[in-house]
Amino acid sequence: MRFFPLLALLMGFFPALAQEPGKHELAPCGTPPGLDPFLLEYLAYPEQFVEERSSDTLKLGVQIHLLARDNGTGRFSPGQLLDAFCRLNLDFADTRIRLYFKNEWNLINNTGWYQHQTIPQGIDMMLTNNVEGALNSYFAANVAGNCGYNLPYAGVAMSHGCSGPNDHTWAHEVGHNLSLPHPFIGWEGKVYSFANPTPDTLTYDYTYFHDTIDTQIPAPLDTALVEYVDGSNCAIAADLICDTKPDYLSYRWDCDNQGKSLVQQKDPTGATFFSDGTLFMSYSFDKCANRFSDEQITIMRAALLNKKPDWLTDEQPQGDIEGTPTLLAPIGGQLSPTVGTVLQWSSVPNATRYVVQMSRFSNFSIRELDVVTSDTTWALGNLVANQNYYWRVRPFNDWYVCTTLSPSATFKSAVVVSTSAPDAEGWRCYPTLLTAGQPLTMETPVGWLHHSVQCSVYDAMGRMVWQSNQLVGSDRTLLHLPSASWAAGTYRLVVLHEGGVKTVPLVVAR
Numbered sequence: 001m002r003f004f005p006l007l008a009l010l011m012g013f014f015p016a017l018a019q020e021p022g023k024h025e026l027a028p029c030g031t032p033p034g035l036d037p038f039l040l041e042y043l044a045y046p047e048q049f050v051e052e053r054s055s056d057t058l059k060l061g062v063q064i065h066l067l068a069r070d071n072g073t074g075r076f077s078p079g080q081l082l083d084a085f086c087r088l089n090l091d092f093a094d095t096r097i098r099l100y101f102k103n104e105w106n107l108i109n110n111t112g113w114y115q116h117q118t119i120p121q122g123i124d125m126m127l128t129n130n131v132e133g134a135l136n137s138y139f140a141a142n143v144a145g146n147c148g149y150n151l152p153y154a155g156v157a158m159s160h161g162c163s164g165p166n167d168h169t170w171a172h173e174v175g176h177n178l179s180l181p182h183p184f185i186g187w188e189g190k191v192y193s194f195a196n197p198t199p200d201t202l203t204y205d206y207t208y209f210h211d212t213i214d215t216q217i218p219a220p221l222d223t224a225l226v227e228y229v230d231g232s233n234c235a236i237a238a239d240l241i242c243d244t245k246p247d248y249l250s251y252r253w254d255c256d257n258q259g260k261s262l263v264q265q266k267d268p269t270g271a272t273f274f275s276d277g278t279l280f281m282s283y284s285f286d287k288c289a290n291r292f293s294d295e296q297i298t299i300m301r302a303a304l305l306n307k308k309p310d311w312l313t314d315e316q317p318q319g320d321i322e323g324t325p326t327l328l329a330p331i332g333g334q335l336s337p338t339v340g341t342v343l344q345w346s347s348v349p350n351a352t353r354y355v356v357q358m359s360r361f362s363n364f365s366i367r368e369l370d371v372v373t374s375d376t377t378w379a380l381g382n383l384v385a386n387q388n389y390y391w392r393v394r395p396f397n398d399w400y401v402c403t404t405l406s407p408s409a410t411f412k413s414a415v416v417v418s419t420s421a422p423d424a425e426g427w428r429c430y431p432t433l434l435t436a437g438q439p440l441t442m443e444t445p446v447g448w449l450h451h452s453v454q455c456s457v458y459d460a461m462g463r464m465v466w467q468s469n470q471l472v473g474s475d476r477t478l479l480h481l482p483s484a485s486w487a488a489g490t491y492r493l494v495v496l497h498e499g500g501v502k503t504v505p506l507v508v509a510r
């Protein structure tokens with residue numbers, strides 16, 4: 001089990017993504033056409049790549065990079081990433097390749113990369129940020145006008161607009177990364193027409209890919225044979241993979257309820273057929289695609305085992321997660337201070353991290369908080385007074401993200417400001433207006449670190465109602481008072497330390 005340093009990713013406030021291009025405005029894929037050298041190696045001597053234990057799950061590490069503008073806005077939210085990663089693993093379930101978050105997510109603020117117009121900008125982004133030993137995946141608002149693309153030897157770029165919970169572009173691009181071509185290779189950028197005779201060969205059209213890719217990869221013009229319906233040339237035509245049938249459609253296309261294209265095509269011999277839209281590597285609509293072919297699966301596994309073994313781990317996966325956390329405080333419309341309110345929830349078995357969302361809208365359409373933490377508490381910043389707030393929590397770990405958000409809880413921020421400036425030594429305690437279950441935050445001078453203090457609370461009659469010895473472990477200590485069992489009224493906190501005594505009045509509200 002790896003140790004996670006305190007992870008607190010402030011993802012910031014993000015407005016609706018309406019200004020970003022939707023998937024129907026984007027080119028499906030910007031991966032340049034071509035046959036991966038490993039694919040050619042594999043197909044020449046497939047017997048050299050037979051797996052001894054092909055039923056083993058291959059555990060593939062993924063490095064996530066989340067782009068935002070220079071000012072930190074616009075980033076793909078934690079929940080969106082978890083939904084996309086859940087879908088990716090569902091799409092790969094039949095391959096016996098399981099993908100996991102290898103490292104912490106890399107947050108990058110760079111407007112130029114966040115909405116890059118050209119592939120060379122994406123190359124620059126990847127060469128600058130790639131991490132060794134993992135499949136690097138980048139999420140940005142615009143990835144050169146595509147839903148996604150894969151750069152050989154670099155990584156995968158994904159647009160936010162094509163990374164929804166039911167989209168398969170990520171699976172498609174990871175397929176490219178693991179040596180798979182399009183089944184319609186050669187037709188990229190060309191329009192098939194049933195009315196014209198179908199040619200026997202096609203030349204890969206690199207210029208379609210934003211006319212700059214061929215300056216990056218000095219590839220010679222390659223020629224592809226057009227695949228026949230009868231399978232007679234399947235091993236030397238198109239993608240060279242025989243269990244992916246002919247497909248000449250290089251634009252986004254719709255399918256019937258069998259997953260077949262609505263467009264009828266004709267091979268060079270005159271035989272007619274419909275394309276197979278169930279393949280992730282085709283350009284069919286997301287609703288049509290649900291699989292890799294058996295041969296595609298064998299090739300991807302061989303590519304991983306032979307060319308990218310350092311992306312694989314023998315590490316034991318973290319366990320699956322069931323259920324959601326119970327929200328502990330503040331809940332039930334409780335009145336909470338505008339300063340010092342701490343969200344608290346129960347831990348969930350196997351969860352190592354939590355997404356925490358808070359909004360002033362019950363539908364969470366605009367979120368004031370959308371963060372990831374490894375704790376089961378989150379100390380809020382200043383709240384707007386006299387407002388309803390809603391919050392909820394989603395558990396996950398590096399291996400299991402197909403989880404859901406908890407039901408939301410609500411609280412109301414108080415009208416009263418219940419804090420004061422630190423005293424001359426730098427000590428203060430807040431909020432002084434307490435609601436049931438809310439901890440107090442005590443800020444302490446540097447000299448108190450690693451020393452014990454005795455904290456006591458007295459009621460208005462001078463009776464001690466609580467006492468606890470606390471070790472000061474940082475400049476902020478949370479004091480968990482059993483205030484839920486106290487009557488409303490005034491109290492006094494007394495903190496005894498080596499140098500003397502600090503006191504502050506408290507008000508318990510109901």
Ligand SMILES: [Zn+2]
Nearest residue numbers: 029031172182
């Ligand atoms: Zn593609």
